[in-house]
Amino acid sequence: MTGKERDAWFVDQVLPLEPVLERFLRRNWRDADEIADLRQEVYARVYEHAVPARLESVQAFVLTTARHLLIDKARRGKIVSIEAYADLEAIDAVADEIGLERRLNARSELRLLQAALALLPPRCRQVVELRKIEGLSQREVADQMGITEDTVERQVSKGVRALADAMLKTGASADSALADDRSSSVHRGNA
Amino acid sequence: MSPAQRIEEQAAEWIAIRDGDQWNERLQRQLDAWLAESALHRVTYLRLDSVWKRADRLQALHEAPVRPAVPRPRSRPWRAWLMQMQPRAAIASVAVAAAVITASSWAPGDRQTTQLGERKTIALPDGSRLTLNTATRMRTSMDGGHRRAWLDQGEAYFDVAHDPKHPFEVWAGPQRVVVLGTRFTVRRAGDRVQVAVLEGRVQVLSETAAPLTLLPGQTATALGAAPTVTTQTPRQAAIALGWLEGTLVFDRISLADAAAQFNRYNRKQLVMGNSKAAQLLIGGTFGATNVDAFARLLHSSFGLDVVERGDTIVVRSPEN
Numbered sequence: 209m210t211g212k213e214r215d216a217w218f219v220d221q222v223l224p225l226e227p228v229l230e231r232f233l234r235r236n237w238r239d240a241d242e243i244a245d246l247r248q249e250v251y252a253r254v255y256e257h258a259v260p261a262r263l264e265s266v267q268a269f270v271l272t273t274a275r276h277l278l279i280d281k282a283r284r285g286k287i288v289s290i291e292a293y294a295d296l297e298a299i300d301a302v303a304d305e306i307g308l309e310r311r312l313n314a315r316s317e318l319r320l321l322q323a324a325l326a327l328l329p330p331r332c333r334q335v336v337e338l339r340k341i342e343g344l345s346q347r348e349v350a351d352q353m354g355i356t357e358d359t360v361e362r363q364v365s366k367g368v369r370a371l372a373d374a375m376l377k378t379g380a381s382a383d384s385a386l387a388d389d390r391s392s393s394v395h396r397g398n399a
Numbered sequence: 400m401s402p403a404q405r406i407e408e409q410a411a412e413w414i415a416i417r418d419g420d421q422w423n424e425r426l427q428r429q430l431d432a433w434l435a436e437s438a439l440h441r442v443t444y445l446r447l448d449s450v451w452k453r454a455d456r457l458q459a460l461h462e463a464p465v466r467p468a469v470p471r472p473r474s475r476p477w478r479a480w481l482m483q484m485q486p487r488a489a490i491a492s493v494a495v496a497a498a499v500i501t502a503s504s505w506a507p508g509d510r511q512t513t514q515l516g517e518r519k520t521i522a523l524p525d526g527s528r529l530t531l532n533t534a535t536r537m538r539t540s541m542d543g544g545h546r547r548a549w550l551d552q553g554e555a556y557f558d559v560a561h562d563p564k565h566p567f568e569v570w571a572g573p574q575r576v577v578v579l580g581t582r583f584t585v586r587r588a589g590d591r592v593q594v595a596v597l598e599g600r601v602q603v604l605s606e607t608a609a610p611l612t613l614l615p616g617q618t619a620t621a622l623g624a625a626p627t628v629t630t631q632t633p634r635q636a637a638i639a640l641g642w643l644e645g646t647l648v649f650d651r652i653s654l655a656d657a658a659a660q661f662n663r664y665n666r667k668q669l670v671m672g673n674s675k676a677a678q679l680l681i682g683g684t685f686g687a688t689n690v691d692a693f694a695r696l697l698h699s700s701f702g703l704d705v706v707e708r709g710d711t712i713v714v715r716s717p718e719n
Binding site: 209213215216217218219220221223242244245248249251252253254255256260261263264313314315317318321322325336337339340341342343345346347357360361362364365366368369371372375376 | 401402403404406407408411412414415416418419420437438439441442443445446447449450451453454455456457458459460461526527528558559560561581582598643644645684685686689692
């Protein structure tokens with residue numbers, strides 16, 4: 209698998225599992241401040257060690273990797289906690305179908321984006337809207353808003369991070385967007 | 400700030416710089432070097448980059464009206480008739496003037512093609528997304544208030560943005576699919592057309608047969624004449640979509656059928672050497688363009704004889 213293919217596999221197959229991974233980490237690790245770092249570490253390990261052609265379930269692989277990471281960390285931190293070892297949430301290797309069917313339809317995706325956009329601070333939001341909705345270049349955005357290109361760049365940097373957190377972590381709201389969608393009848397999980 | 404947070408800040412900065420007007424080769428090399436430094440850099444960047452790309456879909460909110468097209472020169476005879484669509488909950492009742500373009504070399508729309516084994520996703524200005532499978536030729540047109548696609552050959556996955564004022568039409572040979580906003584696939588090989596619905600409802604209009612409404616899970620297959628409809632389980636539907644990720648998913652199918660699927664994506668063609676091999680039942684998930692790995696697996700896991708001759712790979716079950 210080439211680098212480009214691995215990148216595409218990671219974006220298509222692993223990133224959609226972020227809500228599942230977040231839930232798992234939150235339930236099995238006490239320190240909420242460390243969750244984002246743990247998540248990224250899981251991603252790095254998955255990226256490096258997965259053999260995509262041989263994976264039955266990407267979800268199971270990601271959660272197993274997370275589980276091992278937490279055990280490693282617990283050992284090194286000498287945390288005397290039975291939870292860290294024994295009670296780690298059982299990895300539910302239910303169906304890759306969840307991954308494939310989790311693909312949002314065009315309408316839900318647009319709604320998710322709009323919801324994420326609404327959460328941005330005002331100036332940041334305006335920059336993102338001018339770039340993405342109106343299609344202005346960064347220079348044009350700077351001119352229109354009366355700010356420097358540097359500032360525009362900073363707002364894009366803030367914006368992409370905020371959008372990522374809003375969109376990738378809240379798979380829950382995307383799921384309920386799907387559930388509300390009257391025309392959707394795709395079954396999830398235990399069909 | 401934790402190390403991971405610092406890396407995320409750096410990745411976001413890279414995305415913001417690349418999003419600007421000053422990007423050049425030197426910066427690209429610097430980015431490549433930073434990405435190569437560690438997997439953590441790379442995954443952090445991929446995560447943010449995928450979101451920034453998804454945000455492109457926001458252009459669907461752009462206020463400008465669908466631009467009316469410059470009227471096309473009508474140099475060919477047209478045959479037109481009115482199709483009345485029955486009122487349904489999910490599909491608004493609209494009288495649509497349908498035109499059939501008789502065999503002509505004038506083909507409207509912007510062309511999209513994929514090579515053998517290639518896969519491509521296109522975002523349309525209305526927010527819809529199409530993914531083209533291997534060896535596919537298509538055209539799309541969003542002019543004059545119409546949303547149209549023509550599938551000349553191959554297979555595509557359609558994720559159509561909801562717009563009751565502008566039904567989305569897919570023309571595939573003698574079949575025409577009309578939707579408002581939904582997800583479905585269309586596959587065409589000459590006159591054989593297959594439409595599979597994943598979400599929403601789809602009307603299949605044929606030149607000769609009565610209009611057909613398909614529900615999620617249903618697939619219509621037509622070879623010139625009236626389509627026949629089959630229903631599949633959600634799991635079967637998900638399996639059939641493996642190609643969107645570049646994989647083929649087999650669930651207890653014959654090796655002959657599996658080989659036929661592989662042969663759509665690869666120059667090297669799998670050939671069954673005897674009926675015993677052809678009838679072998681297999682399952683699993685495989686990279687669609689990696690026919691060599693599949694052949695090796697057939698040898699190592701199933702003990703089949705695998706012989707490569709030029710552009711064919713002949714697979715036989717040893718007689719014993």
